[in-house]
Amino acid sequence: MGDVDAPHRVTVEPCAKRFRVYLGDAAIADSVAARLLFETGLPVRPYLDRADVAMHLLRPSPTRTVCPYKGIASYYDAAIGGTVIRDAVWCYEDPFPEVGLIKGRLAFYPERVDTLEIAAR
Numbered sequence: 001m002g003d004v005d006a007p008h009r010v011t012v013e014p015c016a017k018r019f020r021v022y023l024g025d026a027a028i029a030d031s032v033a034a035r036l037l038f039e040t041g042l043p044v045r046p047y048l049d050r051a052d053v054a055m056h057l058l059r060p061s062p063t064r065t066v067c068p069y070k071g072i073a074s075y076y077d078a079a080i081g082g083t084v085i086r087d088a089v090w091c092y093e094d095p096f097p098e099v100g101l102i103k104g105r106l107a108f109y110p111e112r113v114d115t116l117e118i119a120a121r
Contacts, residue, residue: 010039010069012047012101019046021053021108023080023088029053029108035101039069047105058106063087071095076106078113088112 015036021029031052037045061075071092078088089106092099 006040008040008069010037010099012037012099014101015046019048021048021113023057023078023083023085023113026057026080027054028057028078028080028113029106035105037099037102037107045107047102047107049105053106058089061087065090069096070099070102085112 013036015034016032017034019029019031019034020027029048029052031046031048033052034046034048037047039045057080058076058078061077063075065073065075067073071094073090073092075087076089076091078085087109089108091104091106092102093104095103
């Protein structure tokens with residue numbers, strides 16, 4: 001049956017590459033201390049420390065989702081000038097212990113921001 005019976009895996013690793021996130025011309029994140037989350041069947045996602053994110057450009061969203069492998073995710077809208085991007089960012093405030101390295105860190109939907117740039121460092 002191929003991959004049907006393959007186990008679902010989620011791992012987190014530190015990463016020293018530089019990640020930048022832009023909305024239009026505004027940089028809303030710039031980090032060299034990301035945590036990369038690898039999950040079966042999904043793209044690799046960088047989770048950034050809040051200290052590396054322009055938190056004044058984000059506002060809490062009422063959206064919540066549940067992941068059976070990571071826990072409950074809360075979301076943020078990004079607001080720059082008159083533009084609001086709904087649920088552009090998510091965060092696990094209290095993730096399951098197996099993915100504890102992403103606790104309180106922010107991940108951006110690449111399709112909802114203008115640029116998610118990964119630079120060699």
